[in-house]
Structures are given as C-alpha cells and as structure tokens.
Amino acid sequence: MLSKEQILKADDSKTIKLDVPEWGGTVMIGTMSGFARDQFEAAILGKNGGANTTNIRAKLAASTLIDEEGNLLFTAKDVAALGKKSAAALDRVFEAAQKLNRISDTDVEDLAKNS
Numbered sequence: 001m002l003s004k005e006q007i008l009k010a011d012d013s014k015t016i017k018l019d020v021p022e023w024g025g026t027v028m029i030g031t032m033s034g035f036a037r038d039q040f041e042a043a044i045l046g047k048n049g050g051a052n053t054t055n056i057r058a059k060l061a062a063s064t065l066i067d068e069e070g071n072l073l074f075t076a077k078d079v080a081a082l083g084k085k086s087a088a089a090l091d092r093v094f095e096a097a098q099k100l101n102r103i104s105d106t107d108v109e110d111l112a113k114n115s
Helices: 004-009 034-043 056-064 076-082 087-101 105-114
Strands: 015-020 025-030
Touching: 015 087, 025 087, 034 056, 056 076, 056 087
Parallel strands: none
Antiparallel strands: 015 025
16 A cells, blocks of 8 residues: 555656647646646636636646646736637647546536536
C-alpha cells in the first residue's frame, strides 16, 4: 500500500507537445491538479445553474497551456483575449487538453445537471 509520503511525492503530472500551425509553432499542454480542475469546473458553472460554456475552449487552454518549467502561460484575466484567437487553433488545443486531462463532453453536461 502506498503511504501518504509516497503519494505526495509521486510525479503524476504529464505534458504533451502540440503543433499549432495556426500560431506558427508548438505549445506544451499539462495536466491540471485536482485544485486546478475544480477551478476550471467552477469557471464553467453558470450563476443560475447549468453550464456556462461561453469561451470554454479559451478557459481550458488557459488552464493547461504551460511553459517549459510547467508554469501556466495564461491567467483567468487572459481568457477573453485568448478567446479571440483562431477557433481552429483553440479547437486543436481544447481537444488535446480534454484528452490529457480526461475531460469528456459528458463531464460538462454532468456539471450542468448537478449545478
């Protein structure tokens, strides 16, 4: 059985590199921590229930695009500007981030139902 120390020391983060031709290069996408996932989910919950999927691609991109040291490239304040970028590029990042972080379309639907 794993001990508390072993669990807390385990390097369970993963990254992938993704070519985004619309942006002229490669980006790095990382896994979210449990806390970061909760923040992302909170950001897509509407105030009156239901999912607020406005700018969801930019929200997930901002939550997962990282530099080579693993630091996020964007903050919540950057989501609106990021959302103005190419839909094709954002779709490419969104799909890769969904897969890496095990976020399905059903997860978003479930959040809407349970809010």
